[in-house]
Amino acid sequence: MYKSLIRPILFRFDPEKIHHFTFSSIRFLNSIPGVPALIHSAYSLNDPRLEREVFGLKFKNPVGLAAGLDKDAIAFKELGNMGFGFVEIGTLTPKPQDGNPKKRLFRLRQDNALINRMGFNNGGVAAAAERLKKNPSGKNHVLIGGNIGKNKVTPNEEAVSDYILCFDALYDYVDYFVVNVSSPNTPNLRELQDKEPLTKLLSALMEKNAAKPKQKPILLKIAPDLTDGQLLDIIDIVKDTGIAGVIATNTTVSREGLQSEAKNETGGLSGKPLTKRSTEVIRFLSEKSGKAFPIIGVGGIHSADDAIEKLEAGASLIQLYTGFVYEGPQLIKDINERILDL
Secondary structure: OOOHHHHHHHHOOHHHHHHHHHHHHHHHOOOOHHHHHHHHHHHOOOOOHOEEEOOOOOEEOEEEHHHHHHHHOOOOOHHHHOOEEEEEEEEEEEEEEEOOOOEEEEEEEEHHEEEOOOOEEEOOHHHHHHHHOOOOOOOHOOOOEEOOOOOOOHHHHHHHHHHHHHHHHOOOHHHHOHHHHHOOOOOOEEEEEEOOHHHHHHHHHHHHOOOOOOOOOOOEHHHOOOOOHHHHHHHHHHHHHOEEEEEOOOOEEOOOOOHHHHHHOOEEEEEEEEEEEEHHHHHHHHHHHHHOOOOOEEEOOOOOHHHHHHHHHOOEEEEEEEHHHHHOHHHHHHHHHHHHHH
């Protein structure tokens, strides 16, 4: 029903406006007695064979929602009810910021893709932390990842302070952290992926983590545009700093093979054109490291086959973003059913 009826209507409108409308609709529907149970039964699979234990956390299934969709932790409970095994919120920054000027989100329908240049628009980490306090414990707990970044006005030389501020604010309310230095939409952010500044940043966070009563897994989200040499550096950095794992990959600045009219818009490209490259990065990291650390695979997952390919390449978990927008919540169930069939 989503692809045949709902999506054609949604895709008639501006992508960013319809995003906010959709979130409001999801929250409204879930406020109606009986509707959350119907949604859960339609899309969720509860089977112990789907459970995964990764970096010390128990996931009810390996299909998660990638950061960027629920930036401000507004609908994490409702999204978790759709069958996701975990939900990653953010990217969050210490101070609220508007992000880049609109229009900044574009559909590439011919390519099953999106281009965004949002620029870490969010209401600030403190406001998100307040909403996350409402995440119940026990069986109804939604496993949450906190994706953190720096404010646009913060120079790279002072970036560590921004990440630590976000870490401290979210520590009590998320299950794991993701360090985002790979978005192409904040000026000079990707320079933090270089070996020296990245090692400094991750080491500082790990030191902060070690001082806490319970350590939370810290992961690094990387760009698909890194060279083999840079990916080898990432493997060394993970080993040297002791972080829990890597998320591969963020959006790409490549425009190779695109057909849609909006292909020349600046920003990060996500969706089907990223499928092959993100899988290549996962396989490279897994093989060259000797499977030394967990990898969350994300990028161009639009079908159960795409998901299985990521898992077979070495991913322990996967995340959806653009595939969820194009295919709808049925994709979550399709992937989990395919995993059960293996």
